Amino acid sequence: MQKKDLAAQQQIPEQPKVDPRRLLVGGNWKSNGNVTFVREMINEVLNRMKFDEKKVDVVVAPIVIHIPSAKAMLNTNIMVCAQNINMMGNGAYTGEVSAEQIKDFGLQWVIIGHSERRKLFSENNEIVAKKVERAQDQGLNSIVCIGETYEEREEGLTKDILKAQLDAIKQSIRDWSKIVIAYEPVWAIGTGKTASSDMAAEVHDYIRKWVAQNCSELISQQTRIIYGGSVTEKNAESLITQKDIDGFLVGGASLKQTFAEIVDIVNKS
Numbered sequence: 001m002q003k004k005d006l007a008a009q010q011q012i013p014e015q016p017k018v019d020p021r022r023l024l025v026g027g028n029w030k031s032n033g034n035v036t037f038v039r040e041m042i043n044e045v046l047n048r049m050k051f052d053e054k055k056v057d058v059v060v061a062p063i064v065i066h067i068p069s070a071k072a073m074l075n076t077n078i079m080v081c082a083q084n085i086n087m088m089g090n091g092a093y094t095g096e097v098s099a100e101q102i103k104d105f106g107l108q109w110v111i112i113g114h115s116e117r118r119k120l121f122s123e124n125n126e127i128v129a130k131k132v133e134r135a136q137d138q139g140l141n142s143i144v145c146i147g148e149t150y151e152e153r154e155e156g157l158t159k160d161i162l163k164a165q166l167d168a169i170k171q172s173i174r175d176w177s178k179i180v181i182a183y184e185p186v187w188a189i190g191t192g193k194t195a196s197s198d199m200a201a202e203v204h205d206y207i208r209k210w211v212a213q214n215c216s217e218l219i220s221q222q223t224r225i226i227y228g229g230s231v232t233e234k235n236a237e238s239l240i241t242q243k244d245i246d247g248f249l250v251g252g253a254s255l256k257q258t259f260a261e262i263v264d265i266v267n268k269s
Ligand SMILES: O=C[C@H](O)COP(=O)(O)O
Pocket: 028, 114, 184, 188, 189, 190, 191, 192, 228, 229, 230, 231, 249, 250, 251, 252, 253
């Protein structure tokens, strides 16, 4: 019997088509919080949020020892994300967590190349590229962070820096459906200085064009490019209404009730 006939006979419902460019809001908790924070934030904020999960993906990234309890406590429509993976895999690498272990634990998401890791832990473009390769090998969804410093922007180097960061990861990516690019201008992270919506729109347009030129027009239209850098409930609307901004990676505001307000704004956009 043909598959089609079998499906009709068994009345198998058609799988809903997921928009590859559905919106995404990530909460990056960085190295914040304790056991009580995780429990209260999840029970009192995250699990009370209402959003259309076909329209918006919501992920939260706790520190690694909080991942198991967060995963157990969170409603199923909110996914847990690792903040980092190593570039080597399993082995004698004290203190490191591999992409294999993240996948084995049942996570699907990881943040790679955050500017804090680039700056404080000397992760250069080559290391970021290796980590992206590891994540791709394990089929993990990667939120790959790129962005320029204040000095680089002042010197008019923003696009050169972004191009170098994107060029570096290009060879590591075999499956673009597992890649989200997070544009996070370093000068806007944790400073209260957000890129204006025009400024962010211009950079997101540049990134999308880079994807079109280096991969394909179709992939560029299906790739999520999110913004991060002092996103709050006050600026979220003006940013999310830009055509090339597909969501946010939120730091400070993801540690409180404001995260739910940001998710709500994105959900209603
Ligand atoms: O990963 C998140 C970004 O670093 C943004 O952090 P922020 O919202 O505290 O500026």
